[in-house]
Amino acid sequence: MNSMTGFGSQETKVAPLGKINIEIRSTNHKFLEIVFNLPEGFLFLEDKIRKEIETRVRRGRILCIINISGGREPAVSINQALLNQYLAALNKAKKQLHITDKPRLDTLINLPGVLSLKENKISQENIWPRLRRVLRQALDKLEKTRRKEGLSLSGYLRARVETLGRDLVFIRKRFKKVVQAKLAKIETDDERSGMLKETDISEEVERLAFHIRNFIVKVKKQCAIGKELDFISQEMQRETNTMAAKSCDVLISSRAVQIKSQLDKIREQLQNVE
Secondary structure (H helix, E strand, C coil): ECCCCCEEEEEEEEECEEEEEEEEEEECCCCCEEEEEEECCHHHHHHHHHHHHHCCCEEEEEEEEEEEECCCCEEEECCHHHHHHHHHEEEEEHHHCCCCCCCCHHHHHCCCCCCCEECCCCCHHHCCCCCCCHHHHHCCCCCCCHHHHHHHHHHHHHHHHHHHHHHHHHHHHHHHHHHHHHHHHCCCHHHCCCCHHHHHHHHHHHHHHHHHHHEEEHHCCCCCCCCCHHHHHHHHHHHHHHHHCCCCHHHHHHHHHHHHHHHHHHHHHHCCCC
């Protein structure tokens, strides 16, 4: 069982991009929602990154942040052919206007198109395999933290449900004693039948016992189980409500209230289970 809360990051130098830092943060959410914060020029990878995350995560709000720094600086490039054209035009103008001054270098390099920065580009096809390796390492770390948190949650949930089991044992024993005492005071079969029809909680007790056993089995599974556990807890709550409504004994009603309180705490924690 995994928690939906987790964090994973990986920083690796990848030539010629430079230093790639990927952070993946996960919080609880009813469904899977992925939000990106990508560098300029990397939006074309969003769909690939999304599919990679979807193979590892089933539920939660995922924030994927990618930073790239320290790559090779752009190279300075001089358009020599264009510069020669400028010089030829300037020399011609000098002769026509009888100018003796030589053109200054700072003037020449500021002419449109003479000086430019040539970026060290890498093809889109080559970027993804390199970035994917870093992404998978960050996802490995995310899964590790989610499993660790899930292990803690699993222990908490098992302890709560085992408490429900002990409460249910008390209710089962108490109900038998209460029924026997009440039946002994009733003279007619019709009255006994009516009393049992209104107050018999045997079926609810057995169904609740089944759900408790099922919950304990499911909570040990290493998969996305949050929705199923939430459904089981709803069923447990439904049986407990019926049991409390039919109870004819103060102690049974009091213990049913305790069970409902435990179930509220269980359902609250299940909101963070994948």
